[in-house]
Amino acid sequence: MSRSPMSASRMKRLRAPLASVSVFVGLWYGLAYSLDNNFASSDGSALIVPPPHRLFEGLNSRNVERIATATGISVATALTGLVIAVVLGSALGLFMASARSVERAVWPWLIAMQVTPVIVLTPIIVRIFGPSFAARVFVTVVVAFFPLASNVLFGVRSIPQSWRDLFVLRGASRVETIRELWIPASLPSFFAGLRISAGLAVIGSIVGDFFFTRGDAGLGRLINYFFLDTRSGPMFVTALIASLVGFAFFAAAGLLRKLFVDPWHKP
Amino acid sequence: MFNITSVSHSYNHVPALADVSLTVAPGEIVAIVGPSGCGKSTLLRIAAALLAPELGEVKGLEARPGYIFQEPALLPWLRVRDNASVLAGSSADAHFVDSLLERVGLGAHRHKWPHELSGGMKMRLSLVRTLAARPNVVLADEPFGALDQITRHQMHDELLRLHAEQRFSMVLVTHAVDEAVFLADRVLTMSPAPGRITATSTVSFARPRAAALRYDAAFAALCGTVATTLRSASA
Numbered sequence: 001m002s003r004s005p006m007s008a009s010r011m012k013r014l015r016a017p018l019a020s021v022s023v024f025v026g027l028w029y030g031l032a033y034s035l036d037n038n039f040a041s042s043d044g045s046a047l048i049v050p051p052p053h054r055l056f057e058g059l060n061s062r063n064v065e066r067i068a069t070a071t072g073i074s075v076a077t078a079l080t081g082l083v084i085a086v087v088l089g090s091a092l093g094l095f096m097a098s099a100r101s102v103e104r105a106v107w108p109w110l111i112a113m114q115v116t117p118v119i120v121l122t123p124i125i126v127r128i129f130g131p132s133f134a135a136r137v138f139v140t141v142v143v144a145f146f147p148l149a150s151n152v153l154f155g156v157r158s159i160p161q162s163w164r165d166l167f168v169l170r171g172a173s174r175v176e177t178i179r180e181l182w183i184p185a186s187l188p189s190f191f192a193g194l195r196i197s198a199g200l201a202v203i204g205s206i207v208g209d210f211f212f213t214r215g216d217a218g219l220g221r222l223i224n225y226f227f228l229d230t231r232s233g234p235m236f237v238t239a240l241i242a243s244l245v246g247f248a249f250f251a252a253a254g255l256l257r258k259l260f261v262d263p264w265h266k267p
Numbered sequence: 268m269f270n271i272t273s274v275s276h277s278y279n280h281v282p283a284l285a286d287v288s289l290t291v292a293p294g295e296i297v298a299i300v301g302p303s304g305c306g307k308s309t310l311l312r313i314a315a316a317l318l319a320p321e322l323g324e325v326k327g328l329e330a331r332p333g334y335i336f337q338e339p340a341l342l343p344w345l346r347v348r349d350n351a352s353v354l355a356g357s358s359a360d361a362h363f364v365d366s367l368l369e370r371v372g373l374g375a376h377r378h379k380w381p382h383e384l385s386g387g388m389k390m391r392l393s394l395v396r397t398l399a400a401r402p403n404v405v406l407a408d409e410p411f412g413a414l415d416q417i418t419r420h421q422m423h424d425e426l427l428r429l430h431a432e433q434r435f436s437m438v439l440v441t442h443a444v445d446e447a448v449f450l451a452d453r454v455l456t457m458s459p460a461p462g463r464i465t466a467t468s469t470v471s472f473a474r475p476r477a478a479a480l481r482y483d484a485a486f487a488a489l490c491g492t493v494a495t496t497l498r499s500a501s502a
Contacts, residue, residue: 162340165317169334170356170400184344264344266382 028052041230050233055240058231067238070222075245077133077205077218081140082249085197089145090190093152094182103153114146118204122211131214136205143204144197151193155186188265191257198249206242219245268292269404269436274313274323275461276306282461283309287323289455289464291404294434298447298454299464300493302501306462307440308337311406314438333402333435335410339389341381341396348377350392355400367395371425387418391425398429405437412442423449424478431475444493449481454493458500466496 032038032051041047045057092110096103113121122139129135159181167177209220217225219242226235271289275282284306291297299307312318314325315334333354341350351368352359368374371391381389390410397405411419423446430437441447447454448470456466470489472480480486 160340162336162338163342165315165334165336166340166342166353168317169315169331170354171331172356181342184342187344264380264382266343 025052045231046233047230048232050236055233055236058233059237063226063234066217066222066225067219067234067241070217070219070238071241071245073136073216074202074205074209074218074220074242077136077140077209078201078245078249081137081204082144082198082201084137085141085144085148085201086194088141089148089193089197090152092145093149093186093190094156094178096149096153097156097182110146110149113142118143118207119210122208125208126211131212136208136212136218139208140201140204143208144201147193147196147200148190151189152186155189156182158189159185187261188257188267191253191261194256195250195253198253199246202242202246202249269314269325269327271310271314271325272323274310274320274325276309276313276318276320276322277461284313284320285461285463287462287464289438291436291438293403293436294430295453296430296437296439296451298439298441298451299457300441300444300447300454300497301457301462302459302497303442305457305459305500307457308408310457310462311408311438311440315406328404331400331402333397333400333405335393335397335405335407337409337412339381339386339393341389341392343381345381346377347373347379347381347384347392350381351377351395351399354396359399360401363401364395364399367399367429368392370429371395387414387421390414390418390422394422394426394429398433398435401433403435405435407437407439409440409442411446419443419446420478420481426450427474427476444490444497445481445486448486448490448493449476456493456496456500465500468493468496 028049029051032046032049035048038046038048046054050057092106096106118139121142125138125142126135129138163181163185167181172180205218206220206223209218210224212218212221219238223235223238223242226232226238229235269291271287274284274287276284287306287310289297289310299310301307309318311334313320314328315332316325316328317334331354342353345353348364348368351364351373352361355364365374365377368377371394373388373392373395376384376388381392384392390413393410411422414422427450439447439450444454448468451470454468454470455464456468457463458465468489472483472486
């Protein structure tokens with residue numbers, strides 16, 4: 001039976017990722033079975049690294065419930081933080097693009113926020129806001145904010161002179177120029193920033209979670225909880241889910257770009 | 268009629284234009300030829316009020332003249348039909364825009380994105396975008412320089428047809444002597460460092476001008492004359 005050209009090309013595209021996943025799983029098995037005392041527990045479950053096929057051992061209904069609740073909290077935190085970061089970051093990017101003096105005044109603060117590790121900022125934020133949902137979201141906004149602001153600024157700064165001239169020749173107002181030129185012209189770089197920020201929002205919500213010792217645990221605190229358990233399976237499952245959440249955010253940002261930019265943007 | 272009077276300009280204290288004056292009558296096409304860097308584009312940007320001159324003034328030009336850039340400068344997020352209306356803005360006459368698109372052979376492509384058009388189609392769309400705002404004056408900065416010869420000649424014919432209908436005045440900056448002579452009523456030659464107008468050649472071929480004019484002996488002779496003035500201006 002002949003294979004259609006479409007499926008042949010899809011197979012060709014999948015070859016490299018499948019190979020890398022195979023290597024990863026192989027290394028995982030190698031690590032699990034080469035560690036001393038990995039299976040020294042009384043019931044034979046893995047103490048350090050569970051092999052892939054035994055990943056879900058020890059995952060009782062209580063743990064599943066905990067993981068589901070923690071995932072909900074972390075996703076809600078990351079999503080709320082990302083939406084706020086998108087609005088504030090884009091607005092600040094446009095504001096900085098409006099005048100060099102604004103950029104010079106704001107840029108150093110943005111850099112300072114970006115280079116200060118979230119693990120350092122989080123205790124300060126928790127101290128100020130208390131261990132609330134708002135504080136969790138604040139941490140996420142701080143982490144996810146920079147790529148959006150800087151990419152929107154870069155997008156506006158990269159607008160060709162001839163496009164700017166068009167709007168001058170038309171006699172367009174400032175608002176028209178921002179709405180009809182700046183915003184659409186900066187969309188490609190905005191979405192490049194969104195992909196980075198989407199991943200950072202998830203990281204921010206999980207890393208920040210370590211400091212929230214009261215209320216329901218997010219994925220960060222739950223990983224810490226399972227870390228203290230003798231069985232390593234639930235900890236690995238939680239880590240895997242955290243990765244999948246990050247991947248889902250990243251993929252959603254890519255999908256939005258595909259919908260709103262790819263039809264017309266051919267770099 | 269519009270006048271550019273005694274315009275001078277410099278970049279970082281290097282003179283780009285020195286005491287340039289130019290008068291363009293209604294419906295007249297004036298071509299400016301000159302070597303690279305002689306200030307042709309600077310003069311056009313000053314005429315369009317995209318650049319303020321250090322000295323001199325521009326009078327009689329409408330607030331929003333038509334302007335054709337060296338590259339098509341299409342907005343990639345707008346489809347062909349919307350790009351055609353960008354300069355006209357909210358005052359765009361939809362029927363007029365559509366008729367212009369039909370006229371230049373883009374009627375069937377109005378829902379396409381700019382990246383789906385050929386180089387010639389993009390330039391035709393750029394021309395439509397300029398004329399859709401119904402300007403009395405069109406300023407064109409080497410608009411056909413990047414096109415192949417066949418497409419360039421098609422664009423010349425297209426432009427002359429539209430000019431015959433709308434009777435706009437035009438200042439065309441170009442490197443191509445044959446293009447200047449074929450399209451213009453007058454050809455001005457500029458010399459560089461700083462840019463000045465050094466010669467004026469009147470083109471008296473009757474309008475409408477047919478494609479066959481390009482192979483006429485008188486046309487070739489005039490091209491030769493302008494090319495000679497251009498060579499001496501560049502020396």
